[in-house]
Amino acid sequence: MTAPVDRLPPRPPPGRFAIGSAIGAAVLTVLTANAVDFSLTGLVTDLTRPNSVIDGLLSPDWTQIWSRRSRSAFIETLQLAVLGTTGGAIVALVLALYATDYGAPNRTVKYVLRLVNAVIRSLPDLLWALLFVSAVGVGALSGLLALFFFSIAVISKLTADTLDGLDRAPIEAAVASGATTTEMLRTAVLPQILPSYVSFVLYGFEINLRASAVIGLVGAGGIGERIQFFQGRGEWDKLWGLVILFFLVVFVVERVSIFLRRRLV
Amino acid sequence: MIRFSDVSVTYPGGVRALSGVNLEIEDGEFVVVVGLSGAGKSTLIRAINGLVPLTTGSLQVDDREVTDLDRTGLRDLRSDIGMVFQGFNLVDRTTVLNNVLMGRLHSVPTWRTLLGRYPAADVAIAAQALERVEILEKARVRANQLSGGQRQRVGIARALAQEPKVILADEPVASLDPPTSHIVMRYLKEISAELGITTLVNLHFLDLATAYADRIIGLRAGELVFDGPGSECDADVFESIYGRSLTADDTMDKQAAL
Numbered sequence: 001m002t003a004p005v006d007r008l009p010p011r012p013p014p015g016r017f018a019i020g021s022a023i024g025a026a027v028l029t030v031l032t033a034n035a036v037d038f039s040l041t042g043l044v045t046d047l048t049r050p051n052s053v054i055d056g057l058l059s060p061d062w063t064q065i066w067s068r069r070s071r072s073a074f075i076e077t078l079q080l081a082v083l084g085t086t087g088g089a090i091v092a093l094v095l096a097l098y099a100t101d102y103g104a105p106n107r108t109v110k111y112v113l114r115l116v117n118a119v120i121r122s123l124p125d126l127l128w129a130l131l132f133v134s135a136v137g138v139g140a141l142s143g144l145l146a147l148f149f150f151s152i153a154v155i156s157k158l159t160a161d162t163l164d165g166l167d168r169a170p171i172e173a174a175v176a177s178g179a180t181t182t183e184m185l186r187t188a189v190l191p192q193i194l195p196s197y198v199s200f201v202l203y204g205f206e207i208n209l210r211a212s213a214v215i216g217l218v219g220a221g222g223i224g225e226r227i228q229f230f231q232g233r234g235e236w237d238k239l240w241g242l243v244i245l246f247f248l249v250v251f252v253v254e255r256v257s258i259f260l261r262r263r264l265v
Numbered sequence: 266m267i268r269f270s271d272v273s274v275t276y277p278g279g280v281r282a283l284s285g286v287n288l289e290i291e292d293g294e295f296v297v298v299v300g301l302s303g304a305g306k307s308t309l310i311r312a313i314n315g316l317v318p319l320t321t322g323s324l325q326v327d328d329r330e331v332t333d334l335d336r337t338g339l340r341d342l343r344s345d346i347g348m349v350f351q352g353f354n355l356v357d358r359t360t361v362l363n364n365v366l367m368g369r370l371h372s373v374p375t376w377r378t379l380l381g382r383y384p385a386a387d388v389a390i391a392a393q394a395l396e397r398v399e400i401l402e403k404a405r406v407r408a409n410q411l412s413g414g415q416r417q418r419v420g421i422a423r424a425l426a427q428e429p430k431v432i433l434a435d436e437p438v439a440s441l442d443p444p445t446s447h448i449v450m451r452y453l454k455e456i457s458a459e460l461g462i463t464t465l466v467n468l469h470f471l472d473l474a475t476a477y478a479d480r481i482i483g484l485r486a487g488e489l490v491f492d493g494p495g496s497e498c499d500a501d502v503f504e505s506i507y508g509r510s511l512t513a514d515d516t517m518d519k520q521a522a523l
Contacts, residue, residue: 169354170367173420176314177427178344178371183378187367191359 056236064241070226074249077222080143081208088151089201095152096159097185102171103163105181117160121153129215140221143212150211151204158200162193199261206257209250266291267313267431267463272322274308274487282308284487286322292430293461295454297468297478297495301507304484306467310433313465314346315339326431344371347424347462349453351436353416357409361400361419364408365391368426394422398452414445421452432457434466438473443517446470450477470517471503 047054064070095113097103104110123131128149132142170188179187216224223246230239269288275281282305290296298306311317312324315331324331329342347368355364369387370378377383383391395401398418403411408419417437424432434453438446450466454477457464468474474481475495483491483498483506491498491506504510 167357169350169352170356172316173348173350173354173423174367174370176316176343176346176348177368177423178340178342179367180340180370180375182375183370183373186379186381187363187370188356191356191363194358 052234053236056238057240059237060240060244061235061237062241064238065245070223070242070245073223073226074245076140077209077212077216077224078249080140080147080212080222081205084144084147084212085151085201085205085208088148089155089204091148092152092154092156092159093197096156096163097189099160100163102168103181103185103189117153117156120149121157123149123153125150125211126214126218129218129220133219138219138221143215143220143222146215146220147208147212151208154207155197155200155204158203159193159197162196162200163189166192195264199264202257202261206250206254209253213246266325266327268325269309269312270323270325272312272324273320274305274312274317275320282317282487283312286487286489288482288489288492290463290465292463293457295457295464295466295477295479296482297466297474297480298482298484299468299471299474299503299506300484302469305487306469306484307435308487309484310435310465310467313431313433314343314348340371344427345430347427347429347432349417349420349424349432349434349437351439353413353420353440355408355416355419355423357407359408360405361395361408361411362388362391362404364419365394365404365422365426368394368423371427390428391422391426394425395419397425397456398422412445413441414448417441417445417449418452421449421456425456429462431463431465434464436467436469439469446473446517453477470515471498471511472516472518474498 095117098105099110099113099117101110104113125146128146129142132145136142136145166189170192171184174184174188212222213224213227216222216226217228219225223242227239227242227246230236230242267288267290269286272283272286272288273281274283286309298309300306308317312319312331313326315334319332326342326346329338331342334342356367363381366373366383366387369383369391373383373387392401392404395404398421400415400418400422403415403419408416411419417440420437432453437453438449441449450473453464453466456462466477475498478495478498481491481493481495481498482489483502485506485508491502493502500511503515507515
C-alpha cells in the first residue's frame with residue numbers, strides 16, 4: 001500500500017483565466033514602463049548628481065521647529081483637522097443613519113441620501129480643496145470646508161458598512177414599543193455602533209491631518225502653505241526640517257489614535 | 266378587546282401565513298397560541314401591533330381598526346401594546362435600565378431621548394417594572410452581562426414599562442432551559458392577572474401551554490383549528506393541531522429528560 005500522500009489526487013492545472021491575467025499584468029507593466037521612459041540607471045544618476053533638494057534633506061534646518069511662523073502654521077493645521085473632522089463626523093453620522101433601510105423615513109429620502117453620500121465620496125481631498133479655494137479664496141476657510149467634506153466621505157462610508165451588519169432585533173423592539181424613527185436610531189442603533197463610530201472618527205482625524213498638508217499646497221491653509229512657501233524660495237533645508245517635524249506630529253497622533261481605537265472595539 | 270374578522274396574511278413571495286382567521290379576545294385574558302413552526306403563530310401576534318400588515322380582513326384593537334392606521338396611529342397603537350421576543354431583543358451594549366427605558370419612548374420628548382435625559386417620572390416607571398420582575402439590582406449592569414433568564418425578565422420589564430393594555434410574547438421561552446422557562450411564564454401570568462393586561466403567548470411546548478393558559482388557540486397551516494380552555498386541550502386535540510402524534514419533542518419536561 002502506498003502512503004496517502006502518493007495517492008493524493010493530482011493538483012488541478014491553473015485555469016485559463018488565471019494564466020491570462022498573470023500574462024496580461026506582466027505585459028501591461030512592461031508597456032507602461034516603456035511608455036513613461038522608466039529606467040533604473042536614470043533614477044540612480046539623477047539622484048546621485050549634485051542636487052539641492054537632496055542636500056537639504058541631508059542637512060535639514062531644525063530651527064523650523066521653533067520658528068514662530070511654522071509653529072502657527074502647525075497649529076492652523078491641527079485646528080483644521082479637528083474642526084473639519086468634528087463637523088464632518090456629525091453630518092456623516094446623520095447621513096449614514098438616515099440612509100439605512102430601517103432609518104430612512106421613506107424610499108425617496110433613502111436614495112437621495114445615498115446619492116449625496118456617493119457624490120461626496122467620489123471626490124478626493126485635493127479636489128475638494130481646489131474647489132473651495134476657487135470658490136471662497138485662498139486661506140484656512142477653504143481648507144476647513146475641504147476637510148469637512150472629506151471627513152463626511154470617509155466616516156459615512158465606514159459607518160454605513162457597520163450599520164448594515166447591525167443586530168436588527170433591538171430595532172424591532174423599539175418599533176414595537178411605539179418609538180419614532182429618530183428615537184429608535186438613538187436608543188436601539190447608536191449604542192451598538194458607538195465604539196466603531198468613535199474609532200472611525202479618530203481614523204478620519206488621522207487622515208485629515210495628513211490631508212491638511214496636501215491641501216495646503218493648493219492654498220487651503222495650514223502647514224502645506226508653509227511647505228510650498230519654502231519650495232518656492234528653494235530653501236530645501238528649511239522645507240525638510242518642516243517635513244520631518246510634520247512626520248513626527250503625524251506619527252505621534254497616529255500612535256495615540258491606534259492605541260485608543262484598539263481599546264474601543 | 267381584540268377582534269380578528271376573516272383575517273388573511275400572504276407574504277410577498279406567496280407564503281400564506283394566516284387564512285380566514287376569526288377570533289375574539291376579551292380584556293385581561295391570558296391566551297396561549299400553539300402550533301408547529303410555520304403555522305402562523307408569529308404572524309398572528311405581529312398582526313395585532315401592525316408589524317405585519319393584513320392582506321385581507323379586519324382587525325380591531327379596542328376601537329381602533331389596525332388596517333386604517335397611519336404612521337402616527339400605528340405608533341399610538343404600539344405604545345399600548347408591549348412585546349416580548351424569543352431572542353430578548355435587548356441592546357447588549359447598554360445598561361439594563363436604558364433597555365427598559367425603551368418602553369417609555371412613546372411618552373418621552375424626542376429631544377430628551379436624543380440627550381439620554383429621561384424624565385424622573387419615566388425612570389421611576391422603569392424602576393418599578395424592574396422591581397416587578399425582581400431584577401432591580403441589575404439596573405446599572407450592561408445587558409450582555411446577564412443570563413438568558415435574566416435577559417428575558419428585562420424584556421418583560423421593558424414591555425411592562427410601556428404601561429400596556431396588551432402584552433404579546435412571541436416564543437418567550439424558546440431560548441431558555443425548563444426551570445427558567447417556568448419562571449418567565451409565571452411572571453407573564455402574574456402580571457397579566459394582577460394588572461389586568463391582556464396577554465397572548467406563542468408556545469410550542471404543550472405542557473407549558475396547558476399549565477399556564479386560560480385559553481388555548483391552536484393554529485395549523487394558518488388556520489384556526491382549536492379555541493378553548495386549557496382543560497379541554499388533551500392529547501387528541503394536540504394531535505389535531507400538530508397533524509401527527511405527539512413526541513417527546515413536543516413537551517418541555519420530556520424533552521428535558523432526554
